[in-house]
């Protein structure tokens with residue numbers, strides 16, 4: 670007997686504590702290294718995918734801890750975004766969490782995450798498409814989001830969805846992001 674397809678539905682407040690059960694981490698055997706050329710006002714950056722000596726393991730770094738769950742709840746209560754969960758066999762196995770940025774007419778994707786057990790089944794694509802359809806319907810000009818240069822699976826997913834790299838920030842997390850191999854990458858999905 671085949672398993673029931675996970676259900677995508679609007680998030681409710683009672684879902685938020687259950688986000689703690691999601692296994693949102695990932696392992697990547699490669700990373701996108703940032704190479705910088707030039708100096709002063711004439712600088713260039715490029716990303717090069719390189720194999721790592723030891724795969725990068727995000728571990729519990731994407732877990733929905735108490736602070737993150739409080740942030741999700743606050744955004745849900747704001748009432749002007751798109752908040753969906755994916756439910757399978759009584760567990761929350763996915764989340765989409767998007768809110769508007771009125772000042773620049775865009776929508777920011779805070780979270781698009783699937784549990785490790787339900788990846789590569791098209792659920793991420795479905796959540797992304799729902800986010801884009803919603804944002805277009807609201808009249809926003811783009812979806813914008815951030816991920817890290819060591820999250821190569823997510824970078825490839827965003828490229829596949831049609832996102833374009835819109836910025837590289839080399840001191841976003843610490844003053845040594847390039848040396849640490851974790852650099853903030855900003856992506857845009859243009860809607861108009």
Ligand SMILES: CC(C)(COP(=O)(O)OP(=O)(O)OC[C@H]1O[C@@H](n2cnc3c(N)ncnc32)[C@H](O)[C@@H]1OP(=O)(O)O)[C@@H](O)C(=O)NCCC(=O)NCCS
Pocket residue numbers: 693694695731781782783784787788789790791792793794795815816817820821822823825826827829830
């Ligand atoms: C990124 C993520 C949301 C993708 O969700 P998903 O349901 O697995 O993605 P889909 O099955 O819809 O994949 C669509 C396409 O994206 C690309 N893709 C997805 N995962 C990939 C991976 N691990 N490596 C390479 N390409 C990948 C592929 O082109 C895939 O199409 P294919 O399966 O036909 O080859 C999911 O991997 C995830 O939750 N990761 C951990 C949390 C995370 O990093 N979220 C983003 C934080 S910024």
